[in-house]
Amino acid sequence: MARIPPKLSGLVKSGAVVATLPVHDLADFQSSATAGKARTLLGAQAQDLGYSSAVDPQMPAAHPVQSIAVDLIDPNPLAPRTVYTPEMIQARADDLRTQGQHDPIHVTPHPDRPGRFIICDGWTRVRACVVHGTFKTLRAEIHHDLTGVDSALFGYQQNEGRKQHCDLDRAMFFEKLKATGLSAVKISALTGVPENRLSMYKALASLPALVLQQIEKAPELFGYNAGAQLARICPAHADANDLGVVKAARIAEAFAAGDKTFKWLKAQVENYLVHKPRAVPSTGANFRYPQGFLRGRGDTVQLELRIDTPERQTRLLEELRSFLRERGIVEFTGTTVEQLPADVGGTEPGQA
DNA sequence: TGACTTTCGCTAATCTGACC
């Protein structure tokens, strides 16, 4: 038997069709969930995945179906999908042209613009018609009982059964749900995605635009694991000139070509972190002397002086040690700089 | 203190190459 997606695990049981689980998930969240909602969810999900449903397709629809002009349909601000490539739109336009419209799209009346609608499910078909002029109208099932979050979750459940729904879509969708005020706990309960996994998705969604541009070239290749790895070298709020962001974009670009493994990507990130160039901001506190210089660089103070005799050098070192001790900076007992283990000193060659 | 994030280890699914 074909592997059954987790979200539909309740649909087929011992050869019989038992359509219950996905609807209960939604019903728990939204007490206003109706039998019509359940019928629509299960019927559409089963049809998308090629499973027969306990719901009789001949039953009268719980929501009115009518033809709606595609230019009256607006995108859903909480849309579960973000990635729509020109290839996807073209393919869907071709399907509509050759096979017609199999299933109705799903919409809700626009709350602020009477006469217009917001898409719940079927935005690719709408875009295909708008961009390629396939049809001027589409058959649409109109849901009057869905809130904004309801309609978004409806589309999410639908998309989970589709191959094109990628982790970047999921990541963006979860962030949109968070922006509505839903907690991670609630989103986890609604979508079935573990709370800790939401953190990984957040890392993917929060990648800088420069990196996301590369990911969008082949979004199906980038799982949340790959996104979380790239996020390790992208500092929060970094701009496009940040070295880590540039490196992450280059790694993503190479990975999007499709001939690299996840292991390769992870190794690239690790390699960058190990050899990351030190940020050396200038403080402006620089002082030059005939014998050398004293300057501040980032989080270090550098002093380099040429002392012509060993006696004067010894005396200066003692005075400096005394000066540092008075300020709570104490050297390692019984060791010289040369005897320090490599991981203690923390300085790089060339640093005083 | 609770919400959220990170890390780790285990398991299952999938891929790949060697062998017959």
Place this chain on the structure above:
DNA sequence: GGTCAGATTAGCGAAAGTCA
């Protein structure tokens, strides 16, 4: 071409860490 074993990757849950 089919089978098998090992490698790779994703998914999952638990636990510890972090932060407001």
